[in-house]
Amino acid sequence: MHRLSHIPPGTTVGLLGGSFDPPHEGHRAISLAALKRFGLDQLVWLVSPGNPLKAHPPALLERRIAAAQDLMDHPRVQISGIEAQLGTRYTAETLCILRKQHPGVRFVWLMGADNLAEFHRWKDWQQILETVPVGVLARPGDRISARLSPAARLYAPYRLKGGQSRLLARATTPAWCFVNVPMVNASSTEIRARGDWSAAQPR
Ligand SMILES: Nc1ncnc2c1ncn2[C@@H]1O[C@H](COP(=O)(O)OP(=O)(O)OP(=O)(O)O)[C@@H](O)[C@H]1O
Numbered sequence: 229m230h231r232l233s234h235i236p237p238g239t240t241v242g243l244l245g246g247s248f249d250p251p252h253e254g255h256r257a258i259s260l261a262a263l264k265r266f267g268l269d270q271l272v273w274l275v276s277p278g279n280p281l282k283a284h285p286p287a288l289l290e291r292r293i294a295a296a297q298d299l300m301d302h303p304r305v306q307i308s309g310i311e312a313q314l315g316t317r318y319t320a321e322t323l324c325i326l327r328k329q330h331p332g333v334r335f336v337w338l339m340g341a342d343n344l345a346e347f348h349r350w351k352d353w354q355q356i357l358e359t360v361p362v363g364v365l366a367r368p369g370d371r372i373s374a375r376l377s378p379a380a381r382l383y384a385p386y387r388l389k390g391g392q393s394r395l396l397a398r399a400t401t402p403a404w405c406f407v408n409v410p411m412v413n414a415s416s417t418e419i420r421a422r423g424d425w426s427a428a429q430p431r
């Protein structure tokens with residue numbers, strides 16, 4: 229069975245799932261902010277085989293992983309294509325397997341504010357919130373829609389304030405925390421639209 233490497237029991241590990249099509253400075257910035265604000269030991273970029281809610285297929289996984297490794301060369305961050313190896317696309321399924329494989333590890337699901345706004349559309353989203361702490365990072369333009377989202381409203385009683393962010397990883401679930409971090413106005417959609425990544429490349 230495929231596993232994440234170098235994840236010692238007892239550690240706290242942030243999981244940043246994404247299409248990374250392509251990876252950019254926004255991903256890098258929220259990763260560094262998440263390590264610090266949530267006091268995480270490590271972080272894993274889960275490069276997705278394809279977001280189940282996105283109609284267009286992403287660029288080749290190998291190409292996205294290579295670009296991610298170039299961009300995020302950091303001793304506490306690993307880039308992983310494990311979802312493709314496990315055959316999972318849905319986050320709830322991925323988390324279920326990872327938690328079984330690493331019983332002593334405290335995983336935290338990380339996402340930008342835009343994903344919290346849409347979170348109620350994910351498969352078994354309440355199960356995700358009930359089983360792993362969720363850290364949400366501010367993103368330009370999405371802070372208000374995220375705060376007003378169905379998931380944020382329903383789970384409002386379980387939100388840790390920004391000043392308590394370092395408690396998140398070891399908090400009893402459900403627990404989530406929105407942190408206002410310095411924002412980077414970068415998006416893969418915009419980079420693809422410029423043609424710097426998509427043009428003449430295999431998809
Ligand atoms: N600039 C950013 N600021 C904060 N969070 C971000 C930023 N860019 C991406 N994220 C978050 O990183 C994760 C992976 O994002 P993803 O790979 O979809 O990038 P994206 O720029 O949102 O791509 P696309 O434009 O194709 O939707 C998501 O949780 C997303 O919310």
Ligand SMILES: O=C(O)c1ccc[n+]([C@@H]2O[C@H](COP(=O)([O-])O)[C@@H](O)[C@H]2O)c1
Nearest residue numbers: 245246247276279281318319320350351
């Ligand atoms: O599980 C789901 O239903 C689900 C729906 C939408 C997105 N996700 C995950 O959310 C992460 C961010 O996706 P993306 O495309 O916005 O980078 C990535 O890991 C996806 O697999 C998961």
